[in-house]
Amino acid sequence: MKYPLLFLSCLFFYSLFANGQDPVNRATISGYVREKGSQEALIGVNVYLPGTATGTTTNTYGFYSLTLPQQDSLTLAFSFVGYETIQQTVSFRRNTELNILLIPGQLLSEVTVTGNRTGEEKVSESARMSTIDIPIHQIKKIPAFLGEKDVLKVLQLMPGVQKGSEGSTGIYVRGGGPDQNLVILDDAVVYNANHLFGFFSVFNGDALKSVELIKGGFPARYGGRLSSVIEMNMKEGSKEKLHGEGGIGLIASRLTLEGPIQKGKSSFLVSGRRTYLDVLARPLIRAESKGEAMAGYYFYDLNAKMNYDFGRKDKLYLSGYFGRDRFFARETPKDELKTKTNTGLYWGNGTGTLRWNHLFSEKLFANTSLIFSNYTFQIFADEESTRRNGSQLETDTYRLRYSSGIQDISLKYDLDYYPNPQHAVRFGVQTTHHKFTPSAIVLKDTEAERFRTEVDAIRVQESGIYAEDTWKPTSRWRVNAGFRLSHFQHKAVNYFRPEPRLSAAFVLKPDFSVKASYALMNQYVHLLSNTGIGLPTDLWLPTTDRIKPQQSEQLAAGFAKDFTKAGSLFRGLTLTVEGYYKTMKNIINYREGASFLLIGNPESANEVRWEDNVTAGRGWSYGGEFLLQKKVGRFSGWLGYTLSWTQWQFPELNFGKKFFPRYDRRHDISLVGIYELSPRITLSGTWVYGTGNALTVPLATFTTRPHQPITDPSNGFSPGGYFPFFGQTANDYGEKNSFRAEPYHRMDFGIQFHKKKRHHERTWEFSVYNLYNRRNPFFYALQNNAAGQTVLKRYSVFPIVPSFSYNFTF
Template identity: 65%
Template sequence: MRIVFTLFFLLYTFKVSAQERITISGFVKEQGSQEQLPGVNVYIPDTPYGTVTNTYGFYSLTLPVADSALIVYSFVGYEKTERKISLTKNTELNILLTTINQLEEVVVSSRRQEDYVSRSAQMSQIEIPIQQIKKIPAFFGEKDVLKVLQLMPGVQKGTEGQTGLYVRGGGPDQNLIILDDAVVYNANHLFGFFSIFNSDALKSVELTKGGFPARYGGRLSSVLEMNMKEGSKDALHGEGGIGIISSRLRLEGPISKGKSSFLISGRRTYIDILAAPLIARNQRGSDEQVKPGYYFYDLNAKINYDLGTKDKVYLSGYFGHDKFYANETGNNDESRAGLDWENKTATLRWNHLLNQKLFVNTSFIYSNFNFGVSNDSKDLNTDGSTQDEFSLRYTSKIRDWGVKTDLDYYPSPKHAVKFGAQATFHRFIPSALALKGSFIDESIERSVKPVNTLESGIYIEDTWQAADALKMNAGFRISSFQTASKTYIRPEPRFSAALRLAQNFSFKASYAQMNQYVHLLSNTGLGLPTDLWVPTTDRVAPQQSKQIAIGLAKDLEKPALTLTLEGYYKKMNHILNYKEGASFLSINGENANELSWEDNVTAGKGWSYGAEFLVHKKTGRFSGWVGYTLSWTKWQFTELNFGKTFYPRYDRRHDLSVVGIYELSKRITLSATWVYGTGNALTLPMASFTGVTDNFFSRFSSGGKSTVTWNGDRVNEYGEKNSFRAEPFHRLDLALQLHRKKKRYERTWEFGLYNAYNRRNPFFYDISEEKLANGNTKSTLKRYSLFPVLPSVSYNFKF
């Protein structure tokens, strides 16, 4: 912290120019709700003077003294506002912007200033308006932020229907997912088919794939920053929807009108309720009774209070839970199985305006992720007494307490400086296992002591308008990670620049060095909740990456399009994977009580490189984008695949997305998406032969290259890892929205069609054995698909 305050002192006392200057500063908010707006462009036309509001809607613009000037405020989805003011003294100027949809008619006559991607030093960044997300066709009508991001170049899905993000060759653990400054470790509902993020509660979504600003750290591949809405300060408002598998409701309104507000948003699935009668009907006439079920819920909440013109306090949180259960009762046996996981986050933030040029945000952060598996079964005698029993308990947890301070300093129109520090206290319980049974030689109790670690970092970055045609962002971060007996300290330089070659046409370049101190161990590579979060230790080094990217950005006036073309190369070191035959439930009968997860992993390196192309239109009656990615990803581990390089599961040569949204009228919206992608790289057996095994524990080791069939004689032999390429997948989704505006509320019926032409995309492959008449066995490779054409309907309302 001493370094941070030293930097602050130097920056605060720094004299930019001998020329007399004045400062215009304030907050930009939404008319009515008074929601603070991040990313609003503030500029003086036909001059180099301009800035952008920060995450909390604050801006500061230092200008030479003059009689007057015209200042313009513009933002996507809002009416442009102009103010002519005197530049003779420091002025505080707060602005309210009016949303376009509050007007009867809007004519877009020219390209809005804030859309000019070519004028920003930042590259490899994706920002999608929330209103555009809500118009895109969705799986079962559930609007999902992560699935929309999968439609962007450089972002790939793992498996059909899954929400996992694979950014420029990185795994799901290499994405820093932030919700109101809190890190979210598992973003999945329904085993990865839905994300935990309810778009009704979100204000902004921004994904950075490269050229990372120095304020971000802790992951290798991307930063997904989401901010929740603050709640309306003028009146009570609500929004909700009723769909096929879940319903949701958001309420927001003032606590003290004009000073404080609240927001609460909830969602709950009712799959378990709808499925119960069908399951009961299927079981009639059977001696067995099966009661399976699954549900999830999530809740977002936020309150904020204005303590005055210079201080604001926010308290926000997220709470989500998934639970799967299966209870079975027969004549001679009983079993109960369960699988559940939960996320909890809480953030307390304090905004303080030290002066017109210096803005401070301090956050206190809590994050918690728990995962558990349970299984209890009994074999009964005819008199009801227990003959054999089996019990399994498995848990994994990670809990964070953190604090961070970020300062925004605006010394002159040519400089916007950010600096700060953060510290996070992690507590890991990597894997605790209890296994016992009457048919097991010895009960297993593997209780892992909590692992306490401290992760911290300090940073400084400056966005500098070096010349009329050159804008740069240069920064430096120092990160550290402290275990019980070792401290890692790593430098992380960052740089990005944009050189304007012509009007609204720029060449961009960036370099970023990243370190990651937490790891996700996965057999599937899908980022499911069954995967295991573990820390860097004395034996396991942190992951590292170095990424360089270059590109071109062009903004067109008519039509209002943004075109970007980027190429990147990324090198990754110390990435982790399970050894052959290991998994999160790896057990060995001889030493299971002492086995550590560190004994099950191996470290390696990876490379990812490729090119990305995007054409994006955010405004107008017709909007959408076309994104294409050509990429290669390779891994190499000494203890895997005989030390040879191989393609990981989510390597994808070609990835194409086409998204279109058309406002046919004020009452009808049509939308469609079409995706195409190269199939996943998989490991399949090349041959099989007869073998014998009777080891009970082999049932729990499913991640290796040699799999022995339980109670059988068949042993599979595999070739090189992931040498089989699945069939390409492609899919068309359609949606029709019918809007109706009543006197006091708006309602929307949405009809959707997922996988409209019923493409049977591969979900997994299996080899089946068939006995022939001559006694020989025939092996057949079978492809299994998950989703046929699926219609959906939902009812949405807003007041």
């Protein structure tokens, strides 16, 4: 890290020098924008001079800075979706600090929230493209499966994002796999974002402040993945008074508390969620058992955050997440001579982030983060057998533990520099120590006299240094240019990879612009999966001397339009249309017949390396996306459409020919609507359609001829005899994924009833998943019908599923 640190130091001292050399007729106004009442920092607030194109936005911590010509008085406007726009006039003859508290707006008021604000940075005025943010209040109003609001399932409704199997939270962005999504929670990477084998995600919406999805044109500050960045930030907690919210649903309940530790200076947030499927099933299991028995499944999440404000220049944040899924089965027979068993599996994530904000000057903002992330998966099996040996009782014990996981410790340093309204510069460095454990085995078998402890740990180092500038060279051009240099070290193997990034927008006329972007990305970690649905058996593994880093190049172009004209039927809408072309190199997959069990086989763990079970190949993805979105007002929602093609090619799969991966979909449509019928009633609905998955299914079945004589002794059998496997059946699968499943479509509907009480507000919500009971395909299998014919049968999982929940805030 010697040269990256030298580079950062040069940039840092240049920033200090430039800050001290401002002409005498210029000054800087800076400060923080927070929510009135809770004092929660607001991300992405537009700060601008009314009637001009001069402005900026707040960063992740609510900080902004503008350097402008000195004048007797200066008027700034502050606007943010869902909040009332305010204007503030101050004397501006010297550097000025201006902190703002925005008031949450009434979402039913079109004029207050979406008025024509001519200096606000709109979608058409931003250099960035392929970026989507969804307000949390919208996520909470969209109907959800079994009433559990899910951030990742809402992201699946966006163009360019393909969902996985029925009901799952799997995300496939522009032809990429689930391992190519960088999922960040308060700077910490979350490696497995699934509960219940992918039917729910680990993110509790009550604890989140913001959600942003980036599909292309990636800023240089992001690295390590090929296809997308999903960045989420947790709430900080109210600094003024105690608040809470929660809910009780069919399968889970949740509770969030936030409030001041020291009023106006520090605050806390604690949020928890747990299912109770195991509690509901316990009486049924015990009733059927002849002894003491217990089995079940549950998952839980815990989010926590606290912060302390040391004054204008320093702030400290400590946040963390911990969650776990657990399947278990225990049985203790009444007969002491029968076997006691305790089996199951569990997996979970843990993250922790310590962040320090420091303001060097009105133009230079710094953040230092110490980050911990841990993902573990374990299978366990315990058996205890008692036998009688004469007059003595002897006990044999069998115990097996198989585990895998990944653990990260990272140090990250970022600087935001605002030299003038035409430039917003960001640069920084991050280094991460990865510890991969693809296989850890503990085996104890007293009867066979076997005792074994074996841990296969791999330690690697990943680093990156970046610099980027959001530049407004003229009133029409918007540019985000950046460069990232990534480094990866595994033993004596080193990879240095440059990653240029560029996004640009040209404003053809007010509220309309054309855009283009280019990004080169590298990925040094790999996910081995032969299911594609995010099971905990999926393995995270590093780049090695035999497995090269994954790499992608993506080009995108399109246009953006904001509808802001007063009185227009479309006022408040934004329209984006994009086309993209992406190539991927060194993507990996299992060889035919291989799985994670071969890696963790106790008998061959020292003989088979995981690299022996994989093959590397290439991928191509291209298509077009359409999004018409409205974020606020009595009626909000979006219409999205994706037309795309994705192909993979591996030398050792499908005879080396190109094939469509499972989740390649030609057409994908999503329609989401939320209507505030009155302050007390909210209606919502979604409709989705997608081309069927590409699957490999048997095309024909053959039976070998009986009593076929052996004529060639070279095959190892004696001439004159007969093959021992005559009369066996075999399937002909044809080319890989050559079968298309039936199209997928579904409608969901929800209604919320709100009522404000004296000290709290309660909401009853009723929703229906798959309203018209569409039998969507989950998997196919060959079966014999009544006529003795072999047919392909479709199996569905979720019919119409009603649900309800009770939610409250105080």
